[in-house]
Amino acid sequence: MENKKVWFVTGASKGLGLTLVKKLLSKGYDVAATSRNVEDLSKAVGSFSNFLPLSVDLMSEESVEKAVGQTISKFGQLDFVVNNAGYGMLGALEELSDQESRQNFDVNVFGSLNVIRKVLPQMRKQQSGHIFNISSIGGFSGNFPGFGIYCATKFAVAGFTESLAAEVKPLGIKATVVEPGYFRTSFLNPDSLAVPKNPIDAYKEVRDSQAAHQNDINNQQPGDPEKASDVIISVAESNNAPLHLFLGPDAYELANAKIADVQRDMESWKALATATNFS
Template structure:
């Protein structure tokens, strides 16, 4: 590489984040990464050199994120690419989940990424370059998954603020991409990455059936390869023109097309109602 780019990856303790960190280090990039356990992250990464900066930080703590960004710039010389990957899944219907459960999911999945963006942007503005990859989910594009409503909402929020960021920062030389992964063979569906409602209600058949489907059929049979997902992100980051929307996995692509077709159907079917509200 002509220049040694610096990547900042949040949520790197496992799954896609960890895979991406390992691949980046192997390809010669500088990498700063956050985890709840720095020692475990360093051990899992298998890298002891100075180009790797593992960090333990509470991403929901605005001041802590500000200090972390300053530390990365000071120790690694800057930041070129940010991957906002930290987050967790929260199962439970809208009635089942408490206000506390819902807000915690938003705190991590939404406000954690906003804290990172807020404190990286001054650096990107100064150097008039930079790229954000904000990890949403296919559930942030297609929301008809019963029992996933709050998680869906957090991922729709990621898509919404990424679209706005891409427009706000375009003239500053900064790109923003919202990433919609489908099902990848990581530990996302396992305990620790996926939380269930503290007080489930048996009457919600569709939500319970989908939980059983995930536990009995989807876990272990996810079609996506995290190594290939990491390679795709590295490839797109090197492009001169990056997409605003990036769907990862043939399943995500199929579900996105399904959503588009459903919206087009409703637009055509109810066009007269839509137009009837004009003066």
């Protein structure tokens, strides 16, 4: 079985990225995938003629550009891009240093922007393509104590995806922001969830959240990454792809609660807040 479409997936050595890559290969798609450690990636995925494992530093535009070039050289085109690489950060805003906060933005936000800049020339040339940016329900609702910086990075992903979709639509290119709830991946493992170097005892709710995520929620998440991958592939194959793709009943529940909260605040203050134009 062969699918002539080409996928480029970042952060593919574990988690949702790895599950998606395996699923795509089983369906016969050509797949280029990136990781900081190409040996880990190759070992996790296995050997396939339609698979191109790439060692990429997403913080380096040169490294990203080289990987995109290798993908086009091998497969001849580039149809679907999944900006999946990223990591969690759990700490109160006061606790996290400037360096810790900026590093989370570098990977979760600027790494994806580097990829977008380097894949769009090929997609513009083709006048086709679809970019999936993996955000989180935490990129739509920030009501999670201790996840302020992480949520901020994912809100940024959602925001630039909305603008991207408007910018590239006339060029025949699509963009979708994926906003999953809790899925049973390695996301909450110590190597994927950073915590503050200098915690502050006063933030009991944050410590409780940290303990819950590391000890109770980890490996008990309700979402199946295999099914999440199936949904992403279905969206890619659809002619009616959404701009916002919420994944999981928990994501839907939290999104609906956020929408209701916003509508309630708007209505409560509407009379005063809309009486602001020049008379």
